[in-house]
Amino acid sequence: MEKRHHPTAVIHKATRLAPDVTVGAYAVIEDGVEIGSGSIIREHAVIRAGTVLGEKCVVDAHAVIGGLPQDLGFDPRIPTGVRAGNDVTFREGVTVSRATKEGAFTELGNDVLLMANCHIGHDCDVGNHVILGNNLLLSGWASVGEHAFVSGGAGIHQFVRIGASAMVGGLARVSQDIPPFCMMSERNRLVGLNLVGLQRRGLGRATIRELKQLYAHVFNFEGRPGVLAGGALADGMAHTPEGRTFLEFLTTPGKKGIMRPASRKES
DSSP, X not given: OOOEEOTTOEEOSSOEEOTTOEEOTXXXXXXXXXXXXXXXXXXXXXXOTTEEEOTTOEEOTTOEEEEOOSOTTOXXXXXXXXXXXXXXXXXXXXXXXXXXXXXXXXXXXXSOEEOTTOEEOTTOEEOTTOEEOTTOEEOTTOEEOTTOEEOTXXXXXXXXXXXXXXXXXXXXXXXXXXXXXXXXXXXXXXEEEOHHHHHHTTOOHHHHHHHHHHHHHHTTOTTSOOGGGTOOOOTTOOOSHHHHHHHHHHHSOOSSOBOOBOOTTTO
């Protein structure tokens, strides 16, 4: 198969590009890059050394994948990289920094959309089927669970965990962990379950009912002592995979603490 590389593109010799990868004008692909079949690298995109892209990825104009971490203590000689799965789209101006530990990768799963001008910091872990909005800032070591939706302009502090199927509001400021299947807005303001997202995923009524019960129990609703207010989780509380995911997230220690709903006085 004839290679589809614009004559002005700069492609270093030690790369592994599938034969059908398209490379646009003035794009730069450095040594050690691997790009899977059906991928498209558009005009002026830069793919730095240590980047591995799966099949059918799109890197749009002026995106920079695998750039140096914005860490003053990082030694650029340390071999690290960025690794993305299949069907990942990096829109215009997206930047993704490589990891900081030798041999490590900033990770992105399959079917991920990074909208224009968003930034993914070093050592982040982004799951499958995630959408990250325009101008989003994801700081180093943060993680985003599968099927999460993070709206435009949100700022995510380093080490924050965003649970599976969570939704983050536009321009939100996030410095605490967001439990799976929940929504938040403003500054660390948990506002309930992401019911629309759960319905779109096709989760059944029994699953959604259980998540509602667990949410009420954990956050001190209906007159019961909430887990985060000194209560306890009982064995066998969750009977669905999603319910167990919710509880496992809460019982797995994080560095930033769990986000909570606003009190009645605050609301």
